[in-house]
Amino acid sequence: MKAFEYASPRTEREVLELLSADRGHTEILAGGTDLIGLMKKMIVKPDRVVSLNRVDSLKTIDANSTAVHVGAMVTLEDLADNPICEFYPAIRQAIGEMASQQLRAQGTVGGELCQRPRCWFFRDKRGLLAERGRAVEEGDNRFHAIFGNRGLAKFSAPSRLAPALIALDARVRILGPNPGDETLMPLEVFYRTPKSEREREHTLEPNQFVSQVILPHPEGRVSASYEVRHGMGPEYPLVAAAASVLVTGGIVREARIALGQVAPTPWISREAIDAIVGLPINYETAEAAGQAAVSVASPLSHNEYKVQLAKVAVKRALLKAAGLETGGLS
């Protein structure tokens, strides 16, 4: 690991004062489960690491009548254990799938949402876009994107929490660049597909950070996450989907459906949403929504199998949200 200066601010204002406007100079440290590995491999080489671990204001979960505010430094374990998750089963299920006590106790909400892609070309120091997309196109792309992959970026968004939070219509609170600056944005707007190596997978400037996730009251919506995994270990799912639906009189009035591990950003499926709204959730309609979701897929040379998995994940997330048998393992 390259030597760096370590800073451990106590307040959000001090964090902003320590972050540099130049990309690459400073990195934010949360639980460290992703960042420390990236630094050991010299994929990121900051001059200064700004730890959020002593900023107590980032560690709280507060609920009022309209929303729940989850601090960025709340650990995944503490979030899943919190009684508010009764109202957001998609969150508890997404975290519950992470089979490592250590990573759940150490990993934080902010770090989980901002973790870097697992793309092996990126992790092999060949860049986020992996040689302007060529390495992925010509190489082993079995875990790469099947949607939104026509530009240079072809990695798949790694967060397991993001699809659930997007389905639940969460927003993020972003602080900076200057003390007092604050932006609230829907989580799906926070992510963007980078077009050059200078861009990241999200819209944060290097001197901004995520301070909170804000969950609207579910107002009767039911939700679920469904992951298709290769095995039971602390591995990433191959594909994941989350759904949040408002059902009255047996008919879906509103739906939000998001997929993970399938595109360079968490992927909202408009097609699946349009296919299910106005209908009851049953095996046939859920399957049709899955089919609609993958109607716009553009798999690469080695990941056609993910199209089928995405279809199944959408179907099962909807069935699970409705409390029906999914036909899967969980």
Place this chain on the structure above:
Amino acid sequence: MVRKTHVATTINGEPVEFLCEARQSLLEVLRETLGLTGSKEGCNNGNCGACTVLLDGQPVDSCLVLAVEVEGAQITTIEGLSKDSRLHPIQQCFLEDAALQCGICTPGFIMSAKALLDRDPNPSEHAIRFQLAGNLCRCTGYDKIIRAVQDSAKRMAGQNK
């Protein structure tokens, strides 16, 4: 001359102070600076759990924790489990159930098992397998480890009566 930071922390109930570089992991400092070589280095990247210690009661991979971050923390390592030269019940059960061969994974498994049993004194077999999935063993095939954790749960329940 590399700048070192002074860190004051508590390890296995004893106050400890050390100097470290910002880039050193807690695992490195435990093993190389403090001579606490019970915690093992397997992968050094969060995959194997051989380096698991309890940080403020929570199981963490110490290879992914910066040593400078533990200022003021309470750390428990495998060296802290036995009391008055008597093994902790989990250690004793690992021995009796032959839940180890080369032993590299054992300290991490025992710390993880301790974290699990502290939270859930009577876990199902499924829960044990799931919660310990962040610990890898290349020798035993896991079944004996699971049995040792089940036996530990029984023994600890007996002791707490």
